[in-house]
């Protein structure tokens with residue numbers, strides 16, 4: 001039996017690497033801890049520390065090991081350290097062997113039983129929890145309280161096996177959650193004051209496959225939109241091959257569905273897309289993306305991999321051309337890095353590091369310019385902004401437009417309200433403005449001054 005942690009003033013610390021699925025998994029664990037009386041703290045004060053890992057890029061994996069090493073030195077002697085997430089799936093044993101202060105490692109499928117894990121760890125056990133399947137994907141796992149927005153899983157895992165991606169090996173086969181449980185979870189969230197739902201899945205567009213014959217992602221969007229208390233619905237991630245016209249129409253028709261899609265293109269070259277096993281062509285992508293923009297007047301963000309094995313200057317120029325044609329509002333662009341188990345990792349013809357760096361810089365420079373121009377075009381416009389909380393710096397409020405742009409603004413409004421904001425300034429990655437009321441007052445005062 002290990003040393004028991006005092007039941008008073010219990011503290012936890014959690015560090016999350018990676019995507020929104022990991023963010024949601026971390027939230028499930030944080031909420032389970034808060035339900036037991038733990039409160040968040042700095043790592044040096046925590047009784048339970050957790051690191052939620054990401055395996056998508058080699059760099060993130062390297063960062064993980066140095067981060068665990070640092071936590072082992074910083075943490076209180078009796079504090080328990082748990083490492084979870086995608087890296088644990090294939091490096092769990094190694095992590096336990098390498099870091100003697102790590103008490104447990106658990107993969108993403110074990111998070112549904114986090115309370116049991118916690119019990120075992122607090123009882124002094126040192127364990128590896130790596131089940132091959134989720135026992136109950138429908139289970140409604142806890143959420144943190146007092147939030148305006150919430151993530152809700154609709155699918156787990158992925159069946160696509162893109163040749164560069166480790167996710168199908170770390171998160172397993174795609175499973176859709178039954179709609180009744182998703183709806184029940186959203187109902188519970190609305191009772192707790194949530195106004196914005198973000199539906200999560202590696203490929204939300206394939207929701208329902210293998211589960212329903214006549215019910216799909218578009219039907220789910222219509223059903224969720226019936227909740228009076230839900231003001232906004234977002235979703236990530238869409239796969240271009242499954243992104244349909246009926247979804248574009250639903251985004252247009254349902255006011256509550258935000259006019260933004262994250263549609264990862266990865267490359268603009270048909271040859272590279274084929275090697276990546278993405279199952280769409282650049283022409284198909286361009287057609288869908290432009291149709292979405294034209295129909296919904298919404299924004300598109302994307303993911304790009306630069307320097308995939310065998311990528312030539314011509315292939316890269318095709319990606320640049322794609323950026324010029326679609327004018328993504330933002331993109332997450334990275335140099336290719338080989339990942340274990342994936343088909344592309346065995347390709348010998350690698351693009352030299354310097355070439356990848358030069359291409360990435362060129363791509364990011366153009367993207368920055370396009371993002372900036374897109375923000376500049378918003379100056380003077382009025383947007384509906386859902387108030388999410390105080391802005392990071394200064395006393396401004398913060399929220400997002402339906403097109404997913406961050407807006408910092410002055411005015412008085414409660415969290416969870418949708419307010420009108422007049423944009424006055426474009427920043428590199430955000431907009432700045434005044435709430436319409438305060439803008440109106442400001443204008444009146446100025447007119448009054450002029451009249452005097």
Ligand code: SF4
Pocket residue numbers: 158159160161162165166167168202203239
């Ligand atoms: S769709 Fe492709 S890139 Fe996305 S998670 Fe699945 S395998 Fe990975």
